[in-house]
Amino acid sequence: MSFWDYVSSRREQLWIETWMHASAVFQYMVIATPIGVVVAIATYRGALASRIAIGTTATILIIPSFALLGLPIPLLGLGVAPTVVALVPYALLRIVRNAIVGLAGVDPQLVDAARGIGMNRAMILLRVELPLAWPALLTGIRMSTRMIMGIAAISAFVSGPGLGNEIFTGLARLGSENAINAAWAGTLGVVVSALLFDAAYVLLGRLTVSRGIRD
Numbered sequence: 508m509s510f511w512d513y514v515s516s517r518r519e520q521l522w523i524e525t526w527m528h529a530s531a532v533f534q535y536m537v538i539a540t541p542i543g544v545v546v547a548i549a550t551y552r553g554a555l556a557s558r559i560a561i562g563t564t565a566t567i568l569i570i571p572s573f574a575l576l577g578l579p580i581p582l583l584g585l586g587v588a589p590t591v592v593a594l595v596p597y598a599l600l601r602i603v604r605n606a607i608v609g610l611a612g613v614d615p616q617l618v619d620a621a622r623g624i625g626m627n628r629a630m631i632l633l634r635v636e637l638p639l640a641w642p643a644l645l646t647g648i649r650m651s652t653r654m655i656m657g658i659a660a661i662s663a664f665v666s667g668p669g670l671g672n673e674i675f676t677g678l679a680r681l682g683s684e685n686a687i688n689a690a691w692a693g694t695l696g697v698v699v700s701a702l703l704f705d706a707a708y709v710l711l712g713r714l715t716v717s718r719g720i721r722d
Contacts, residue, residue, distance in 0.1 A: 528668065528669030530668075532659050539598035542599065557607050561604050573661065645716070656700060677692075
């Protein structure tokens with residue numbers, strides 16, 4: 508059976524797996540983004556605190572993904588829970604680092620001007636600093652999503668959702684009929700999903716970043 512015949516014969520299953528994969532990645536990022544932003548807000552004013560936050564989240568990336576997925580199994584079992592515990596920390600580094608860079612890079616004169624017209628600390632953060640840091644933060648979210656999209660395929664190791672099941676099934680049956688087709692279908696599904704997410708982030712940037720900041 509050719510690759511396209513295989514895809515055609517399993518299009519409904521592949522669509523479901525693609526949807527589950529993309530949905531899972533979206534949920535991981537929805538969890539990771541506010542955590543990363545809160546960490547950045549709490550640390551960006553201090554050089555030492557910023558280095559500790561970035562260093563800690565960077566250290567997480569050293570842990571092999573298979574280990575990080577497998578370690579929670581005794582407590583959480585198989586499925587979505589260990590996948591969330593593993594992949595959310597992986598997404599934090601670029602979000603935290605870019606948010607810190609964006610917040611720390613806001614012109615102090617703008618902050619002083621906002622303070623001069625009566626804004627308190629919370630108002631300055633919400634109305635001045637975070638909007639100006641948004642392009643850098645969005646870039647961090649975009650980069651994290653690319654990485655998590657690929658790593659999420661490994662979640663099939665712990666019965667996680669998505670296209671990893673197609674890839675693992677194909678690799679486990681190498682030499683049998685359609686094994687390579689299954690692996691390729693899962694891999695290409697991940698690539699296409701990542702490109703669609705990337706396009707969505709580009710559009711979001713166009714819609715939410717003012718032309719003056721963008722240019």
